[in-house]
Amino acid sequence: MKKFDLELAVGLFIIMGILCLGYLSIKLGKMEILGNRGYELEAVFADSGGLKVGSSVMIAGVEVGRVKEIALDDYQAKVVLNIREGLKIQEDAIASIKTKGLIGEKYVEITPGGAEETIQPGGRIRDTQSAVDFEELISNYVFGKL
Numbered sequence: 001m002k003k004f005d006l007e008l009a010v011g012l013f014i015i016m017g018i019l020c021l022g023y024l025s026i027k028l029g030k031m032e033i034l035g036n037r038g039y040e041l042e043a044v045f046a047d048s049g050g051l052k053v054g055s056s057v058m059i060a061g062v063e064v065g066r067v068k069e070i071a072l073d074d075y076q077a078k079v080v081l082n083i084r085e086g087l088k089i090q091e092d093a094i095a096s097i098k099t100k101g102l103i104g105e106k107y108v109e110i111t112p113g114g115a116e117e118t119i120q121p122g123g124r125i126r127d128t129q130s131a132v133d134f135e136e137l138i139s140n141y142v143f144g145k146l
Contacts, residue, residue: 038065038082038084039083039085039121040080040083040122041080041081041083041089041122041125042079042080042081042122043079043095043108043125044078044124045095045128046076046128046130047077047130047131048077048079048130048131049106049131049133050106051067051131052070052105052106053067053068053070055067057081058108058109059110059112065081065083065084067079067081081095081108088119089110089112089118090112090114090117090118090119092113092126093110093111093112093119093125093127094110094111094125095110095125095127095129096111096129096130097129106131
């Protein structure tokens with residue numbers, strides 16, 4: 001009987017450990033399991049410059065969403081952004097692809113506009129700025145094209 005109690009306790013301990021490990025993996029990976037809360041916006045860039053699905057969307061240095069999808073649309077990069085609920089983006093906002101640090105990861109920075117009208121869920125951010133290509137800048141400098 002004591003052996004059974006010991007095995008049961010060890011089994012429950014292992015199951016709890018696995019559940020805790022799964023929870024931490026989801027939280028640290030910033031994944032959404034039960035659906036993502038928020039709404040979607042689109043932005044079309046001439047060049048996505050290494051942006052990846054799951055990258056941050058930031059306003060004033062504060063994360064307000066994630067990149068949900070990147071697709072090719074008429075030879076341009078159509079980026080679908082998932083913005084958290086309750087946050088309104090003005091129609092004249094500017095979306096640009098930035099880099100954290102010199103060679104860090106890419107993210108989308110939204111610069112708010114001054115218009116009173118806001119973009120409705122499923123709408124499109126019209127003004128965009130593609131990522132700066134450092135390799136192209138360096139090659140232009142080296143070969144005297146600047």
